[in-house]
Amino acid sequence: MxxxxxxxxxxxxxxxxxxxxxxxxxxxxxxxxxxxxxxxxxxxxxxxxxxxxxxxxxxxxxxxxxxxANRKVQEKMSGVTSFTELMQASGKRASSKTISYHLTIPSQTEIEKLQLPAGAKVLRMERIRYGNDVPLCYEIATVPAKLVEDFSKSEITSSFYRTLEEKAHLYPGHATQAVSATTATEKIATYLQIKRGDALLRMTQLSYLQDGRPFEYVHTQYVGSRFEFILEK
CATH class of the missing domain: 1.10.10.10 (Winged helix-like DNA-binding domain superfamily/Winged helix DNA-binding domain)
Structure with a gap:
């Protein structure tokens, strides 16, 4: 037939x-x-x-x-993959634009998630991430300030994971991730060059080093029409 x-x-x-x-x-x-x-x-x-x-x-x-359609970027949600590596695997050139970058006092959630000692500060970065100059996501990343005190701003914002590995010999291990749906606010829509109310994939991720220490807490909003997640069991 x-x-x-x-x-x-x-x-x-x-x-x-x-x-x-x-x-x-x-x-x-x-x-x-x-x-x-x-x-x-x-x-x-x-x-x-x-x-x-x-x-x-x-x-x-x-x-x-x-x-x-443009081919969507796919991320296999297992282990920890840097944005730069993810773009390379997708045949795209990674870049980013830093909106804000500063040392600050952590929130209670950040203290708990990153297991910070009393009085510790964090580095909080607000960035737009691009693949081939197309905005894919908006993220707010928080890392322990002590972890990155010997790194320059450019080393952190260009490829944080590579800097960790090459300069500190620290290697990402696993991550816990939560994904939900949301829509773009006026601010996020402007950053990502979409319309207010457009669909976004919102992910919260806590990443750990191979020795078990949490090192990065990130909130990311991905453009729904440009990105998809692939789940592995």
């Missing part, structure tokens, strides 16, 4: 994308035009398009049409 018609159309549409006939970000022809070219009903054509949308290959934009 042959494949259902909508699967055959799905495969042809995907081939158009993979062959470069339709480029990333390009709007594909209207459903009416495609249905006529395949000599099928619009309902069958929509099945094929929806399958590609579900796979993340196409994306619908309300009032604009259907476009070839």
């Amino acid at each position: 042959g494949s259902p018609v909508y699967i055959q159309i799905h495969n042809q549409l995907r081939e158009n994308i993979e062959s470069g006939k339709w480029k990333v970000g390009q709007k594909i022809p209207a459903e009416r035009e495609l249905a006529a070219s395949f000599d099928v009903s619009r309902m069958t054509l929509r099945q094929a398009i929806q399958a590609l949308v579900d796979e993340g290959i196409l994306e619908r934009r309300v009032g604009s049409g259907t476009f070839v």
Whole structure:
């Protein structure tokens, strides 16, 4: 038995994308035009398009049409991976913009999460992270000040994990992570070049060194249309 018609159309549409006939970000022809070219009903054509949308290959934009989607960055939520390493694995160039950077008194939550002694201070950084100059997430990272007292600001903000490994011979181990859905505020929308109310993935992560010490507490908001998490068991 042959494949259902909508699967055959799905495969042809995907081939158009993979062959470069339709480029990333390009709007594909209207459903009416495609249905006529395949000599099928619009309902069958929509099945094929929806399958590609579900796979993340196409994306619908309300009032604009259907476009070839940018490939989302994927993060396997096991172990600890730096943002720079994550971008490299995705074939993207990592960069960041520091919004704020200062030593401060930790909150009670930060004291508890980072197991800080009395009187300890923390370094708190507010950054926008980019892949190929496209803003992917907004983050607030908190680390024990004593841990980074011998590092320069550029060493910390450019690639904190690499600096830890190369200068202090400290190696990230595991992390605990919590992910939830939220929407962009006016401030975050401006930072991430999206619209207020757009979908965001919010992650709170506590990272530990291989010796078991917590070293980084991070709140991150990822642009939902540009990032996805892959869970491993």
